[in-house]
Amino acid sequence: MGPFLETLIGGLMAGMLYSLIALGFVLIFKASGVFNFAQGAMVLFAALAMARFSEWIPQWTGLSSKLLVNVLAFAVALALMVVLAWLVQKLVLSRLVNQEGITLLMATLGITYFLDGFGQTLFGSAIYKIDVGMPKDPLFLLEQTFPGGILVGQEDLIATVIAALLVGVLSLFFQYTGTGRALRAVADDHQAAQSIGIPLSRIWVIVWSVAGFVALVAGIIWGSKLGVQFSLSLVALKALPVVILGGLTSVPGAIVGGLLIGVGEKLSEAYLGPMLGGGIEIWFAYVLALVFLLVRPQGLFGEKIIDRV
Template sequence: MAFFLETLFGGLMTGMLYSLVALGFVLIFKASGVFNFAQGAMVLFAALAMARFAEWIPGWLGFDNRIVANVLAFAVAALCMFAVAWLIEKLVLRHLVNQEAATLLMATLGITYFLDGLGQTIFGSNVYSIDIGMPKDPVFMMESVFDGGVMINKEDLIAAVIAAALVALLTLFFQKTGTGRALRAVADDHQAAQSVGIPLSRIWVIVWCVAGVVALVAGMIWGSKLGVQFSLTTVALRALPVVILGGLTSVPGAIIGGLIIGVGEKLSEVYLGPYVGGGIEIWFAYVLALVFLLFRPQGLFGEKIIDRV
């Protein structure tokens, strides 16, 4: 039982990190109807900015305090993501209002390759580390219940708490604020939102800025765990089944979908892997997403769209 709980907890914590990346997809699609394939590139670009500025700032300011350097690096990286969001809206999205979904999708693919190249040009292409002080040693819990206790990685636990807090804030933002309601209105109908005085360009800048901050937090956590390298863009591919499972328009769905896939990957790899030769963790999420596309394409919490003629 202790081993099962360790696997379960590990899956839940991995699932929260998947959810954090999936949130970027959901936020932008919810507010603009754009499926943002550039989310993985945004995670990488934000992580590169965080890692490199954390290295450069102590030399620029002449001090050696890791905490202050990380705080300043986070702030500067956030400003970089705000600038990226503003430029995307001004140079790309503003000219594609009410265009076909395929056109917008191709635009985000172009943004993906541009951000990959820009990140490599500015920050370099080596593997960089982000040290934000999260402990990497394990902690043992429930020792009075199970012999030896249940081992949990402290880094994963702290990352899951950070992800959960960010998710809670975003949920409140969408449900309780005027800007959040305006974002939902823009997602439903661009022209109708404009007709009642909602500034479409400002709303898109806000949502891309929020998605940029989410990408920065995700990149910071994943970079701390795996190192900042260009394979981080594949993390977004691991989050695609989460979006399909939870629903493209649901913030809670991104969370539930991430938890289901995180737990499913870990349990299937541990308990079914030995019988099929392993590797289940690689394809489990995509097979589950395929099943949902066949039987419930809108996902668990997505809105069912009915076109009437």
């Protein structure tokens, strides 16, 4: 029972981090109706900014307090992501209002490659570290109940709590604030939202800024675990099955989808891997997403599209 619970807890923690990245996809899709392939590049760009400003600020200011340096680096990186959101709206989205979905999709692909290249031009392409003080030593829980206890990484546990709090706050923001309701109205119909006075440009800046904030938090967490490198943008690929499973328009779906995939891939690797030769954790999420596309393409919480003729 102990190994099962350890695997289950590990899957839940990984799943919550997947949900955090998937949330960025859902936010953009709800506001613009386009799948934002640039989310992974935003995670990499934000993590690079945090890592490099953490190095540069002590050189510029002479500060020695790691906490203060990290707070300033976070603030500067967040401001950079907000400026990026404004530029995306001003230079790209404002010129593509009411265009076909494929046009917006191609625009996000262009933003992806631009951010990948521009980020490395600004901040460099080496492997950088992010140290925000999260402890990396493991914890052994329930030692009195199970022999040897249940091994849980402190860093993973703290990252999971942060991700869960952020996802919860954003869920409440969408449900109970005027801006959240405006975002849902824009997602339903751009022209109708404009006709009742909702400023489309302001809404898009807000949602891209929030997605940039989510990317920054995700980049810090994953950068602290894996180091900041080009492959960090590929972590976002794990969020694609999450949004397919949960539904492209559902914030709760991103949470549930992330948890299901995180737990499923860990348990399948632990219990089916020895029989099938391992490697299940790599492809499990994508096979599960394929099954959902065949059976329920709108996802668990997505809205079923009905065309009337």
